[in-house]
Amino acid sequence: xxxxxxxxxxxxxxxxxxxxxxxxxxxxxxxxxxxxxxxxxxxxxxxxxxxxxxxxxxxxxxxxxxxxxxxxxxxxxxxxxxxxxxxxxxxxxxxxxxxxxxxxxxxxxxxxxxxxxxxxxxxxxxxxxxxxxxxxxxxxxxxxxxxxxxxxxxxxxxxxxxxxxxxxxxxxxxxxxxxxxxxxxxxxxxxxxxxxxxxxxxxxxxxxxxxxxxxxxxxxxxxxxxxxxxxxxxxxxxxxxxxxxxxxxxxxxxxxxxxxxxxxxxxxxxxxxxxxxxxxxxxxxxxxxxxxxxxxxxxxxxxxxxxxxxxxxxxxxxxxxxxxxxxxxxxxxxxxxxxxxxxxxxxxxxxxxxxxxxxxxxxxxxxxxxxxxxxxxxxxxxxxxxxxxxxxxxxxxxxxxxxxxxxxxxxxxxxxxxxxxxxxxxxxxxxxxxxxxxxxxxxxxxxxxxxxxxxxxxxxxxxxxxxxxxxxxxxxxxxxxxxxxxxxxxxxxxxxxxxxxxxxxxxxxxxxxxxxxxxxxxxxxxxxxxxxxxxxxxxxxxxxxxxxxxxxxxxxxxxxxxxxxxxxxx
Numbered sequence: 001x002x003x004x005x006x007x008x009x010x011x012x013x014x015x016x017x018x019x020x021x022x023x024x025x026x027x028x029x030x031x032x033x034x035x036x037x038x039x040x041x042x043x044x045x046x047x048x049x050x051x052x053x054x055x056x057x058x059x060x061x062x063x064x065x066x067x068x069x070x071x072x073x074x075x076x077x078x079x080x081x082x083x084x085x086x087x088x089x090x091x092x093x094x095x096x097x098x099x100x101x102x103x104x105x106x107x108x109x110x111x112x113x114x115x116x117x118x119x120x121x122x123x124x125x126x127x128x129x130x131x132x133x134x135x136x137x138x139x140x141x142x143x144x145x146x147x148x149x150x151x152x153x154x155x156x157x158x159x160x161x162x163x164x165x166x167x168x169x170x171x172x173x174x175x176x177x178x179x180x181x182x183x184x185x186x187x188x189x190x191x192x193x194x195x196x197x198x199x200x201x202x203x204x205x206x207x208x209x210x211x212x213x214x215x216x217x218x219x220x221x222x223x224x225x226x227x228x229x230x231x232x233x234x235x236x237x238x239x240x241x242x243x244x245x246x247x248x249x250x251x252x253x254x255x256x257x258x259x260x261x262x263x264x265x266x267x268x269x270x271x272x273x274x275x276x277x278x279x280x281x282x283x284x285x286x287x288x289x290x291x292x293x294x295x296x297x298x299x300x301x302x303x304x305x306x307x308x309x310x311x312x313x314x315x316x317x318x319x320x321x322x323x324x325x326x327x328x329x330x331x332x333x334x335x336x337x338x339x340x341x342x343x344x345x346x347x348x349x350x351x352x353x354x355x356x357x358x359x360x361x362x363x364x365x366x367x368x369x370x371x372x373x374x375x376x377x378x379x380x381x382x383x384x385x386x387x388x389x390x391x392x393x394x395x396x397x398x399x400x401x402x403x404x405x406x407x408x409x410x411x412x413x414x415x416x417x418x419x420x421x422x423x424x425x426x427x428x429x430x431x432x433x434x435x436x437x438x439x440x441x442x443x444x445x446x447x448x449x450x451x452x453x454x455x456x457x458x459x460x461x462x463x464x465x466x467x468x469x470x471x472x473x474x475x476x477x478x479x480x481x482x483x484x485x486x487x488x489x490x491x492x493x494x495x496x497x498x499x500x501x502x503x504x505x506x507x508x509x510x511x512x513x514x515x516x517x518x519x520x521x522x523x524x525x526x527x528x529x530x531x532x533x534x535x536x537x538x539x540x541x542x543x544x545x546x547x548x549x550x551x552x553x554x555x556x557x558x559x560x561x562x563x564x565x566x567x568x569x570x
Contacts, residue, residue, distance in 0.1 A: 056140060056148045057215045057293065057307060083152035083176070090171045092162045092189040095328070096123075097171075097196070103149030104173035104185040106137035109327045111194075111278075115466055117478065118226055126278050126327045132226075134301060135273070136219045137280065137325055139200065141212040142307070145179035152176075153185070167191050180206020181313075187325075194328025195283070195338055200321045204313040211312050214321050216282040217305025218273040219297060222252040225275050234276035234460070238304035239345060240292050242269035247344040249274070250294050255302050260294045270339055271304045272326075277462040277477075279345040282306060283324040283338065329462040332359060346460050354453035362457060372476055373469025376458065376529060380536040383454070384544070387447050391544055404433050451537070455530065464529045476529030483524055485531040490520035492538035499545055 087107070089098045098108035107129040114124035127135045140148030147153075156172040163169075173185045182205050188197040204210055224236055238250045245263040254260040263269070267289050272281035282305065284290055290306040297303045313319045326338060335343040348355035361382070366375040384391070407429060415422040429435075458464065464476040472482055480486060493516035523531050 056150065057142060057217065057295075057303075057305065083154055085152060086155065088155050088160070088171055090160045090169060090187070090189060092169060092193070093191055094194060095189070097127075097187070097189065097327075099171060099173070099187070101153050101155050101173065103138060103140060103147075103151055104153050104187075105149050106187075106325065106327075109280075111328060114329065114462075117465075117475075124278070126280055133223070134219065134221045135280075137217075137282075137327070138219060139185065139198070139214065139216045141181065141183055141202065141310070142215055143212045144181070144210060146181045146210075146212050147175040147178050147183040151178060151183070153183075162189065162191060177205045179210075180204060180208065181210055181212060194334070195324045195326045198323045198325050200310075200323075201318050202310050202313055202321070203318045204315050207315050209312050209314050212310045213307050214310050215305055215307045216271075216284075216323060216325075217293075217303045218271065218280055218282065219301060219303045220273050222256075222300045222302060235347060236275045237273070238294050238302065239272045239274050240269065240294070240304065241272070241341040241344065242266040242292070243340075247341060247347075249347070250304070252302055255294050255296050262292050262294055264292050266290060266292065268340075270342060271306050272342075272345055273304060274345045274347075277330055277460075277465055278328065279326070279330055281326040281339070281342060281345070283326060283342070284308060285322070286340075329465075330460070331462060332356075333363075348453065348456050348460065351449065351453040351456055354450055355457050358450075358454050359457045359461065362461070363463075366463070371469065372464045372467040373473065373529070373532060376464075376476075376533050377536050379454070380533055380540065383450065384537070384540045387450075388544070390446060391541070392548060396548055401435060404429060404435060454533065458529050458533055459527065464527070467529075469528070469532065473528050473532075476532070477527045479525055480528045480531060485528055485535055486520065486524045486526075489523055489531055489535040489538060490517070492535060492542060493517075493520060496538060496542055496545070499542065499549070 083101070086101045087098055088101060089096060091097070091112075094112055096110040096112065097106060099105065100107045106127050108125060109127040110123040110125050112123060116122040116124050127137055129136060138149035140146070140151070142148070153173040153175045156174060158172065159166075159169055160171070161169065168188050168190045170186055170188045172187075175183045182203040184201040184203065186197075186199040186201070188199070190197070198216075200214055202212060202214075218238070220238075222237075235249055237252050238255075239247060240250065240262040241247045242263040244266060248262060250260045250262060268286040269290075269292070270281045270283050271292055272279050284306065288308055290308040292304075292306050294302070294304045308321065310319050310321060324338070326342070328334075330343075330346040332343045332346060335345065358379070362375055362379050365378045365382075366372055369375050369378060408426065411425050411429065412422060415425060467476045468474045469476055472484065473480065497516055523534065
């Protein structure tokens with residue numbers, strides 16, 4: 001039995017080392033070696049993105065519809081009339097968008113309810129274009145010499161701010177005649193919505209029928225967002241969803257190497273660009289055929305998009321394609337209403353089946369409590385109540401082990417030169433006292449997936465971003481600025497170790513003290529909301545263990561570690 005305990009302890013110790021190594025790899029900008037998280041950063045280039053012309057997708061051939069578009073010439077297509085280039089800003093009650101009149105490209109989106117983590121005086125931006133970041137929303141026509149996202153357009157006059165009593169505000173771009181086609185883009189911002197209605201009117205101004213295709217793409221550099229922590233990993237990159245193959249993430253490095261695979265031809269789904277807490281996505285109604293693609297469009301610059309046929313447009317006719325462009329926070333209920341599967345951009349991985357109900361419960365608690373920090377505390381309390389009897393069984397087993405520990409220690413000292421007899425005597429004591437040395441492990445192991453799922457809920461929920469708790473904790477999504485919570489969590493972990501029965505082997509006893517210290521290191525870099533969750537769990541566990549020990553007549557004894565000669569029994 002002692003060999004079994006020693007083996008289990010070494011396994012736990014080895015697992016701890018593996019976890020710490022993975023966290024160290026992430027901290028140094030590398031991928032986890034052993035346990036990649038449900039979301040993994042995969043940006044291959046560290047250089048800042050430089051503004052560049054983004055190539056126009058090639059049309060999907062009729063014989064091979066859905067092929068990944070290749071990069072064509074990046075040269076802008078000339079307009080028939082000189083049109084001054086300008087930026088146009090339009091705002092609603094939740095966001096402010098800036099468009100480039102060249103192609104009607106969305107080049108900046110500020111979220112009015114979210115501040116930047118690095119600089120709280122600035123607003124959070126999803127789309128942006130500057131010396132450090134390229135992130136654009138583009139559309140255009142292919143299949144001929146038609147207007148693209150490089151075509152100069154005229155901005156039509158109109159209101160630019162959503163006023164009281166208004167439900168929507170529009171901005172409209174109109175190209176000149178090009179290849180016998182005029183393209184009109186209308187962007188409609190609605191009150192309270194992060195999804196912009198985008199209408200493309202294709203007008204045939206020529207004398208022959210045309211059959212263009214409309215492309216919609218999201219273009220982004222491969223760098224990790226500045227505001228993200230380097231000590232835990234989240235996914236940054238494109239994603240494609242179809243009913244056939246469901247949600248599929250694409251790493252930048254796979255696009256770079258040409259190994260990226262997506263479900264190309266589909267009558268449903270969406271394409272998205274994902275990062276921690278936020279996402280953008282092009283949404284088309286179900287039933288409209290589209291060809292999805294991912295591709296490299298420049299140095300450290302990548303695109304994900306879709307191509308859909310406009311259909312034959314006869315001379316003098318106009319055909320319209322309606323879509324939506326989402327740019328905002330990953331709030332599950334909102335995403336579920338926008339498009340089937342869009343909530344999956346908030347990725348829980350294999351723990352989704354547990355994480356989604358935990359997120360729902362956390363949201364319901366917040367509706368009642370009104371503070372995300374106290375909602376986290378309340379959720380942990382409810383989980384501890386739900387697992388009360390499992391924990392009680394584990395702590396009862398630990399209490400029995402602690403009660404017979406002096407007897408075990410005396411026997412080990414007496415038979416230290418007779419290991420085989422020592423093992424037999426130990427087994428006899430366990431049988432007589434009806435103690436199972438493994439009884440304290442199984443109930444705790446059963447709970448691990450639940451608490452791991454809660455970990456990912458807290459790490460990926462944008463609701464706790466910029467959310468205060470009490471006093472010095474002004475943002476639950478960033479580390480504790482004074483390290484008070486990590487220190488309290490470390491102390492609580494050590495107290496738990498002290499309350500547990502000391503292993504008979506001195507080496508095992510030392511390891512039991514080293515492990516909580518090792519685990520505590522990473523918590524100094526974790527968001528304070530996650531540390532609050534672990535601290536609350538530790539405090540409740542200590543309280544339950546203390547009560548059970550007293551009920552079973554086992555006085556609280558602190559099994560402090562022994563070192564040197566004391567550890568050797570000399």
